Amino acid sequence: MIKRFFISFIILVGFSALVFAKDYKENFSLAGYLKQETSVGLDTFNEVTKFKNILSLSGEYKISEEFTFFASVKGWYDAAYDWYAKYDSAQDQMGHIQRTYWLRDCYLDYISGPWFLRLGKQQVAWGQADGISVLDRVNPFDLTEYWLPDMADLRITLWMANINYSPKLNSNLQLLIIPDFEQSTSAPPDAPFAFRSYKKYDAWKKTPDFLGRKKNVREEIFYPEKKFKNSTFGLQWKDMIGDLTYTLNFLYGYYYSARTYTEIYNVGGNNYYFSRRFKLWRMYGASMNKTFTNPGLLEGITLRGDFAYYNDEPTYYGTDGSSQGVNRWDNVFWLMGIDKNIFTNWLISFQFAQYILQDAKPGTKTATGTPCVNLNAYTYGPADQVENIFTLKVATDFLHERLKTEVLWSFTDDNQGRISPKVTYELKDNLYFTVGIHYFYGNEQDSNGQFRDSSQFYTQIKYTF
Amino acid sequence: MKKYGLLLIFLLLSSFCFAEGLEYYKLYSPKDGMSADEIMQIKYFNKYSLFAKDFQQTGEVYYVEPNGAKRKRIWVRKRIVKAGKDGIAYKDAIVMTYPTEVKGLAVLTWTYEDPQRDQDVWLWIPSLKKARKISSAEDDDAFMGSDFTTEEVSTRRFEDETYKLIGEKTFEGYKLDLTGELKLANRPCYVIECIPKKPHWYYAKRIVWVDKELGGGIFEEYYDKNGKLFKTLFREWVWTEISSDKKYPSQRSLVCKDLRTGHYTVIMMKDTKYDQGLDERLFTVEAISQSRW
Numbered sequence: 206m207i208k209r210f211f212i213s214f215i216i217l218v219g220f221s222a223l224v225f226a227k228d229y230k231e232n233f234s235l236a237g238y239l240k241q242e243t244s245v246g247l248d249t250f251n252e253v254t255k256f257k258n259i260l261s262l263s264g265e266y267k268i269s270e271e272f273t274f275f276a277s278v279k280g281w282y283d284a285a286y287d288w289y290a291k292y293d294s295a296q297d298q299m300g301h302i303q304r305t306y307w308l309r310d311c312y313l314d315y316i317s318g319p320w321f322l323r324l325g326k327q328q329v330a331w332g333q334a335d336g337i338s339v340l341d342r343v344n345p346f347d348l349t350e351y352w353l354p355d356m357a358d359l360r361i362t363l364w365m366a367n368i369n370y371s372p373k374l375n376s377n378l379q380l381l382i383i384p385d386f387e388q389s390t391s392a393p394p395d396a397p398f399a400f401r402s403y404k405k406y407d408a409w410k411k412t413p414d415f416l417g418r419k420k421n422v423r424e425e426i427f428y429p430e431k432k433f434k435n436s437t438f439g440l441q442w443k444d445m446i447g448d449l450t451y452t453l454n455f456l457y458g459y460y461y462s463a464r465t466y467t468e469i470y471n472v473g474g475n476n477y478y479f480s481r482r483f484k485l486w487r488m489y490g491a492s493m494n495k496t497f498t499n500p501g502l503l504e505g506i507t508l509r510g511d512f513a514y515y516n517d518e519p520t521y522y523g524t525d526g527s528s529q530g531v532n533r534w535d536n537v538f539w540l541m542g543i544d545k546n547i548f549t550n551w552l553i554s555f556q557f558a559q560y561i562l563q564d565a566k567p568g569t570k571t572a573t574g575t576p577c578v579n580l581n582a583y584t585y586g587p588a589d590q591v592e593n594i595f596t597l598k599v600a601t602d603f604l605h606e607r608l609k610t611e612v613l614w615s616f617t618d619d620n621q622g623r624i625s626p627k628v629t630y631e632l633k634d635n636l637y638f639t640v641g642i643h644y645f646y647g648n649e650q651d652s653n654g655q656f657r658d659s660s661q662f663y664t665q666i667k668y669t670f
Numbered sequence: 671m672k673k674y675g676l677l678l679i680f681l682l683l684s685s686f687c688f689a690e691g692l693e694y695y696k697l698y699s700p701k702d703g704m705s706a707d708e709i710m711q712i713k714y715f716n717k718y719s720l721f722a723k724d725f726q727q728t729g730e731v732y733y734v735e736p737n738g739a740k741r742k743r744i745w746v747r748k749r750i751v752k753a754g755k756d757g758i759a760y761k762d763a764i765v766m767t768y769p770t771e772v773k774g775l776a777v778l779t780w781t782y783e784d785p786q787r788d789q790d791v792w793l794w795i796p797s798l799k800k801a802r803k804i805s806s807a808e809d810d811d812a813f814m815g816s817d818f819t820t821e822e823v824s825t826r827r828f829e830d831e832t833y834k835l836i837g838e839k840t841f842e843g844y845k846l847d848l849t850g851e852l853k854l855a856n857r858p859c860y861v862i863e864c865i866p867k868k869p870h871w872y873y874a875k876r877i878v879w880v881d882k883e884l885g886g887g888i889f890e891e892y893y894d895k896n897g898k899l900f901k902t903l904f905r906e907w908v909w910t911e912i913s914s915d916k917k918y919p920s921q922r923s924l925v926c927k928d929l930r931t932g933h934y935t936v937i938m939m940k941d942t943k944y945d946q947g948l949d950e951r952l953f954t955v956e957a958i959s960q961s962r963w
């Protein structure tokens with residue numbers, strides 16, 4: 206009901222503004238791009254794993270000094286899923302954009318003095334981390350291509366009221382009321398970046414039971430009821446102490462993962478019933494950033510940090526490759542980042558993060574008496590109580606920013622990770638060519654290691670207008 | 671009464687500046703008999719438009735290859751002069767509007783009065799939809815990929831060099847390659863030699879021509895340690911009328927040529943506005959985070 210009201214309100218205001226606008230051309234701007242993304246498996250170089258054509262269009266209309274309407278739409282088609290029979294089962298989800306995801310943004314902005322309101326479908330990014338979502342948990346994520354796309358493309362936008370009040374200069378109080386709900390998505394089992402956990406579950410479903418009978422598996426997902434009380438609520442306070450900026454964050458709502466809370470019933474014989482429910486969780490957090498601007502050893506260094514305490518976070522347990530259930534634990538995720546420009550035009554950015562589970566062991570056993578371990582949600586592989594995560598990014602440019610190069614190395618203390626070098630060349634103002642590699646290594650039980658056979662070479666051609 | 675006296679003294683002190691001895695929000699022009707230091711103080715004062723309370727301009731930037739091929743960027747730049755309040759000289763916000771690939775990219779910079787202190791810089795990154803505090807660029811980094819270095823555009827200060835007045839000459843004019851127009855012909859200038867205090871810097875010496883009337887540096891020649899000219903920088907200064915009895919000097923076009931590569935950058939300014947009463951809230955991280963692009 207609230208969502209419908211939101212949509213009707215935004216569309217009504219947006220279109221009336223366009224119809225009645227006298228100086229329509231002056232206050233209206235439109236931009237977009239056409240993009241072609243191709244990727245090829247790095248092992249054999251003979252299999253196209255992506256041939257995606259994307260169209261994106263964004264429009265902004267300034268209604269008055271206070272009000273601005275903005276909308277962006279996006280559509281794509283991935284032909285690679287038509288070419289190979291092995292992708293048939295993934296074709297529907299991976300071949301084209303899903304459901305209402307084509308509408309990326311649709312909101313009305315209101316600015317007046319200390320007030321800033323953004324009402325409509327949008328994304329909100331919290332925290333200072335780069336590519337790791339410690340506090341960045343307001344929107345669910347589309348992980349069908351793992352964490353490889355830009356963060357702005359990964360977030361699934363939601364209808365919400367984003368209300369901001371700035372009681373004094375450089376401070377801001379933000380209240381988010383999100384009546385909309387979407388679940389985070391992942392790739393189906395036959396797609397290149399399908400999670401091992403999903404593949405294991407799919408394989409289990411397809412494996413005959415011990416009597417050789419085909420399993421009948423019924424799954425039911427219970428979404429939160431569409432009531433205001435089931436909205437997600439967020440609160441952020443931002444302020445500066447000297448030149449140190451900090452935030453305090455709070456988020457309360459339903460956890461976005463579709464597979465977080467599973468009740469499994471063997472309803473007799475070869476019949477299985479899976480009931481999945483989204484569970485409420487809370488996030489308490491804080492972030493900071495500071496650049497050392499005074500002369501000295503640290504001059505020019507920027508420090509960034511995120512801290513999050515996840516209350517009642519659904520956390521898997523089971524045995525390697527098989528989930529037995531979910532604990533609702535209080536876990537901690539924190540990150541520290543350090544950036545520095547060195548020499549001429551070289552940026553070095555390093556991040557260290559720790560994801561700390563409440564307990565080292567879940568303290569339960571399987572039906573056969575095997576002790577359970579904590580599981581990595583992506584792989585159902587054993588998870589360390591403390592996962593140490595590192596990222597290192599080195600970037601520079603040549604030819605007057607015409608040629609931009611970057612290497613991102615993301616890894617953990619389990620000798621697994623991803624190395625992603627990338628080169629982008631600006632052919633013209635509106636034409637860009639990118640070539641790069643995503644090289645995964647490590648153990649299949651680990652987040653990056655599970656894709657060690659999915660390393661890819663990719664190209665992108667982007668035409669903007 | 672005593673406390674009001676102290677307040678008055680504080681206000682007077684805080685309204686002094688950046689370039690020592692010059693008062694914010696006042697207009698200065700160089701005069702015959704001034705020393706090289708005094709002329710250069712005025713030159714920097716005008717470069718950062720510290721005579722105005724705020725300022726806004728649209729810049730069209732052209733990166734021109736030796737073969738004539740061009741790439742273009744458009745930005746809108748806003749500045750508020752803080753006159754030393756909280757130690758801040760001025761705050762800048764630059765928002766890119768063209769091409770689409772960089773549309774929405776915004777850079778917020780706070781420049782402090784203390785010449786030893788680096789700028790605080792925040793960046794709105796459209797691909798992250800996030801404002802990030804960033805490490806300020808090295809002074810000799812190319813400014814947004816142009817032929818200008820960061821210090822030539824925004825961080826070089828009066829205190830960074832030593833000065834010697836070479837003489838007074840008439841500037842013959844500069845022909846803009848893009849339009850073919852001859853700019854600032856026959857302008858009387860002070861010619862000043864500037865030596866960087868930093869050792870092993872990217873230039874060993876530069877010669878600056880300061881327009882006597884406008885008080886702006888209109889032409890700069892950069893020499894390497896072998897005394898070879900490797901770069902020239904032209905700035906077209908014009909008067910912008912604020913009211914019938916008030917006008918400010920403004921930069922209208924800039925050309926920076928790298929003589930080693932033949933590459934050059936042109937910045938054409940338009941829609942220059944001063945003293946609009948810009949709200950300081952426009953120069954906060956919150957403001958750049960409200961970007962829709």
